[in-house]
Amino acid sequence: MLAIIGGTGMTQLANLEITHRQVIRTPYGEPSGALTFGHIKKHNVVFLARHGYGHTIPPHEINYRANIWALASQKVKRIVAIASVGGIREDLVPGALVVPDQIIDYTYSRKFTYFEGGEKPVTHIDFTEPYSDKLRRRLLKAAKVAGSPAIDGGVYAATQGPRLETAAEINRLQRDGADMVGMTGMPEAALARELGLEYAALGVVANFAAGRDPGGRGIDWNAIDGVVTQALVNVRNVLEYVVDHDAD
C-alpha cells in the first residue's frame, strides 16, 4: 500500500474517499495523528498529516519514528512525502514543484534512528541515494501527465527550525550544494530507509529562501499558505496519477 505524508497546508487529502481512521500505538510513542485510510481511484491509500490534523506540531517536535513505524505496521511499502520548501536555486520559484534527489542533514536533537538501545546489532544503512529512484520517476512522470511538471532533482537541506534561516545561512547552504531548504525531510527519509520502505518527496516551493526574494522582501509565512494552497491543487492531480500507477 502507498502512504502519503502531507506537509504544511496539507492536513487532509481532498480526493481521498475515507473509509476509516486508526490510532496506532508504537514503541516510539504517538504518531502525529490517527492514520486516515481510504481510496483514491479505488486504490488503497493511507494518509498522515505530518504536523497533526490541526497543524499544531512544529518540525522539531514531530515524532518521525512513530510516524514511519505506524505506517510500516500497516503494510505500507512506499511513502510519498509532500513537503514545502524554500527555493535557493534560481529556478525554484514559489509555486514550483520539485522532486529532490539528494539531502544534506543539518538537523540536531531529533530522534533519528531505530538502531539504538543495544538490543539489535549495529546497522549502518546505505544512504548514498536517499530517495527511491523508482518512486521519484513515478512522481516526475505523474507531474508531467498532470500538466504541472516538476523539476527533476535538487539537493534538499534539512534545517532544524522552527525559525527560518538567515540570509548568510542560506548562502552557506548554497555553497554546500543545497538547492532548497525545508525542516522536515530528515530524519523522515532515513527512518523510512531503516525500515526498508521506498520513500520519495515532492517539494512544493512555498517561498524564496531567506535573502533570495528578487524584491528584497523578507519571508511572510502567511503568504506561504496562499502559495501552497494553490500549488496543492496540482499536487492532488499528481498524487492521483501516482496512486493509479502503484501496485497495491
Ligand code: HPA
Ligand atoms: N526554510 C525552511 N523551511 C521552509 C522554508 C524555508 O524558507 N519554506 C518552507 N519550509
